[in-house]
Amino acid sequence: MPETFFSVEIQPRFNETDGLGHINNTVLPVWFEAAREPIFEIFNPSLDLSQWNLIVAGFTIAYTLPTNYGMPVLVKTWISRVGNASFEVAQQSWQEGKQTAEAKTTLVYYDYALDKSQAITDVIKQQLIRFTGE
Amino acid sequence: MPETFFSVEIQPRFNETDGLGHINNTVLPVWFEAAREPIFEIFNPSLDLSQWNLIVAGFTIAYTLPTNYGMPVLVKTWISRVGNASFEVAQQSWQEGKQTAEAKTTLVYYDYALDKSQAITDVIKQQLIRFTGE
Amino acid sequence: MPETFFSVEIQPRFNETDGLGHINNTVLPVWFEAAREPIFEIFNPSLDLSQWNLIVAGFTIAYTLPTNYGMPVLVKTWISRVGNASFEVAQQSWQEGKQTAEAKTTLVYYDYALDKSQAITDVIKQQLIRFTGE
Amino acid sequence: MPETFFSVEIQPRFNETDGLGHINNTVLPVWFEAAREPIFEIFNPSLDLSQWNLIVAGFTIAYTLPTNYGMPVLVKTWISRVGNASFEVAQQSWQEGKQTAEAKTTLVYYDYALDKSQAITDVIKQQLIRFTGE
Numbered sequence: 001m002p003e004t005f006f007s008v009e010i011q012p013r014f015n016e017t018d019g020l021g022h023i024n025n026t027v028l029p030v031w032f033e034a035a036r037e038p039i040f041e042i043f044n045p046s047l048d049l050s051q052w053n054l055i056v057a058g059f060t061i062a063y064t065l066p067t068n069y070g071m072p073v074l075v076k077t078w079i080s081r082v083g084n085a086s087f088e089v090a091q092q093s094w095q096e097g098k099q100t101a102e103a104k105t106t107l108v109y110y111d112y113a114l115d116k117s118q119a120i121t122d123v124i125k126q127q128l129i130r131f132t133g134e
Numbered sequence: 135m136p137e138t139f140f141s142v143e144i145q146p147r148f149n150e151t152d153g154l155g156h157i158n159n160t161v162l163p164v165w166f167e168a169a170r171e172p173i174f175e176i177f178n179p180s181l182d183l184s185q186w187n188l189i190v191a192g193f194t195i196a197y198t199l200p201t202n203y204g205m206p207v208l209v210k211t212w213i214s215r216v217g218n219a220s221f222e223v224a225q226q227s228w229q230e231g232k233q234t235a236e237a238k239t240t241l242v243y244y245d246y247a248l249d250k251s252q253a254i255t256d257v258i259k260q261q262l263i264r265f266t267g268e
Numbered sequence: 269m270p271e272t273f274f275s276v277e278i279q280p281r282f283n284e285t286d287g288l289g290h291i292n293n294t295v296l297p298v299w300f301e302a303a304r305e306p307i308f309e310i311f312n313p314s315l316d317l318s319q320w321n322l323i324v325a326g327f328t329i330a331y332t333l334p335t336n337y338g339m340p341v342l343v344k345t346w347i348s349r350v351g352n353a354s355f356e357v358a359q360q361s362w363q364e365g366k367q368t369a370e371a372k373t374t375l376v377y378y379d380y381a382l383d384k385s386q387a388i389t390d391v392i393k394q395q396l397i398r399f400t401g402e
Numbered sequence: 403m404p405e406t407f408f409s410v411e412i413q414p415r416f417n418e419t420d421g422l423g424h425i426n427n428t429v430l431p432v433w434f435e436a437a438r439e440p441i442f443e444i445f446n447p448s449l450d451l452s453q454w455n456l457i458v459a460g461f462t463i464a465y466t467l468p469t470n471y472g473m474p475v476l477v478k479t480w481i482s483r484v485g486n487a488s489f490e491v492a493q494q495s496w497q498e499g500k501q502t503a504e505a506k507t508t509l510v511y512y513d514y515a516l517d518k519s520q521a522i523t524d525v526i527k528q529q530l531i532r533f534t535g536e
Binding site: 184 | 415416417419423435436439449452472
């Protein structure tokens, strides 16, 4: 993890538990998407949905410990790769000092009007690189 | 309940359970919205989101029995009131022959471009009335 | 609204928007359940799911304005009625200084082992009454 | 894909769309978990939550096309690997004859009482292998 990363605290919700008494595995991708908001703002400062310019190409997630209800979760987010039109976001969830999950998500800088990817501008690249630890 | 109503079978999903071992109460409004799709089609036959013309004004829901994972749920839907610009949808969830919840939702025929309600046309009213049991 | 109420700030999540560009109506009951956590703690200080003692009997929700992505929401929660075995929670969502929705939820103090409601103790009643404005 | 696979049709729900007008990326893992129910039944025929014996170790998902509201989705599920205590499930979502996403999920045969993985029995292995195409 680089020294510079985004960090957001999430309070698990009662409806996010499942019948096994833990936070359901499908909830973590929702938290991770929510925690990428500072990255969305780099690409679209107003967060105006009509000007959205990112698309998720895919992600890989690993669950290392159950995440529980009743205690806050810290989601740490940084940039693990910057390519020409795409970049990768690394994220970890932590609870009571232990990592419970980690994911890497590939996002593409996307022109929805033209329906195709576009080269990430140098200005944006500079902002992303601040969170890569390079 | 009128003799003519919509009916849709829903298979509860594992992630819809909560830590108490039942389907979480917030899931029923999601199922009920999904089960209103035939009504959405009366107003917007293509279901094209860019031509959407309904808005939810509110709803009341009562839970009569826990809904469980592992068994199908039948959602019954009909029209309980037709007004000038709004109408009310009545819905019940049934599992193993017993009602588990019921709700009444008020929907407004809405012009999103003008940002105001509009009078329900006679053609649409005729279609809604078929499901009121009148 | 009484002078004493719970207040929690919620950051709308990207996945909580729907195709109309607003927060989907089914999300508000999820936020309102999450915002009832201080009330859950009155009944179950550890929030241990195996000792849960509340059940939702039903709720009524009214949507007064669309709730948008990109701006925080304030959820205000207080107690609007305390009965023998049940009580009612009133909640409002506010965004940019305007109310977007309000709900009243009836909760029952419940013994899951015996599968029946139980009288709310005086100790708990005292704590609830602090949030009724009486 | 092997000749023998599970197939389930899912009707996208209105609340599963997001502000970009498509099904939100976090919904696909929910559908894929729901579509694994026949596999859950191999391990736990009654689907009784108190006897659950599987845990998700992680998954990888790739989005190949947007998934839309208003048209059914077919989820195809098969077994891509069977190990000693774990196995991998491959899944694809299809809409209008085109693949929109695919995922591989690793599940572990788990003893929740002992809090550790256990060897998959030969009887279960035989049932899993029927869906590997071997």
